[in-house]
Amino acid sequence: MHDDVEAYVGDTPTDMLADAFDQTTKEEREKAALHHLLLEYSDCPEYCERIKQYEDQSVPEARFVKAVDKLMVMLIHLPNQGLVLNRHYTYESFLKSEMDLMARDGFKYAEFDGIKALRHELGYLLADRYLAASRSDCVATE
Template sequence: MSDAPHPLLVDRTPFPDGIDARLRAQLTFLVEIDRLKTILRQSPLVAAERRENDAEHSWHLAMMVTLLAEYADEPIHVGRTVQLVLLHDLVEIHAGDTPLYDAEAGVDQAERESAAADKLFGLLPKDQARWMRELWDEFEERRTPEARFAKAMDRLQPLLLNWMAHGGTWRTPGVTADDVRARKAVIGDASSALWAAGRRLIDEGERRGWSRSGGGSGSGSGGVEQV
């Protein structure tokens, strides 16, 4: 994350006087998170020849939670889980993506993303800033059934996109089918049924030659962000 000044988007066209201070802060935050639409992921879209962005990814996860909640191994509050997936990647506005298999880039990931959370959520009124930070921490720590299911959706969604792309980022040099299985196994922490289905897709993708067979590397340098 750069230390250079990061002007707010709202400064381009400041709000007029007379707007309540609390609402002004909330609107400022809502304008600022428009940046999420510019953060590209590695996952390919199914419906177009381009990569998805973080906002599209978050929307897709919210739909997945809504439709697939019945497969959670533990009861979950759907609304709270939707909140978790909608905000989990907001910090990437300032922290950027961290390549999944790039060990060097991952060294300071927690520090960068924590600082980004403080900066972004700090735009909100104090009570909402605290609430959003608590939600973000809950997702990161996976300490609740909702957070575990949210993380499972975060791993399942790119799996579906890569299946439709006949491999997609599974074909990244240095990444094997075993690497994919290892990274996706977290799905099973929330849903044995969805992990069984996901494992079936990975296995079939390997059989079709959409991913490399062989031992998992776990520390490759391919730079893939989402598999």
């Protein structure tokens, strides 16, 4: 349910933001999509209320779902064995990206220190598992 608005506009991955990423445009597109969804499903008031709660982050459950959703971005690297990570990062650049992301978006985890800690731990696990060969302090072996 938390991704239903994306059915109208697609998913915009914000964990790997390009320099040209425009947060304002993303928010405007999603606001228009939310308006469309609420009109289309106006005959389902309970559903619409839950969607609004998630989008507004007005209840603890909605904030928990958002925090867990941010973990999913990390977990997807496990079944693809770090393929995307290897295309875009070195060991150091990935960990720096994670630190920058948490500095920018850490507030999304404010109520859920355990999830924040898990995100941190997953970052190191992924870096160690899939990017260790690119560590600047590693010696290449044949």
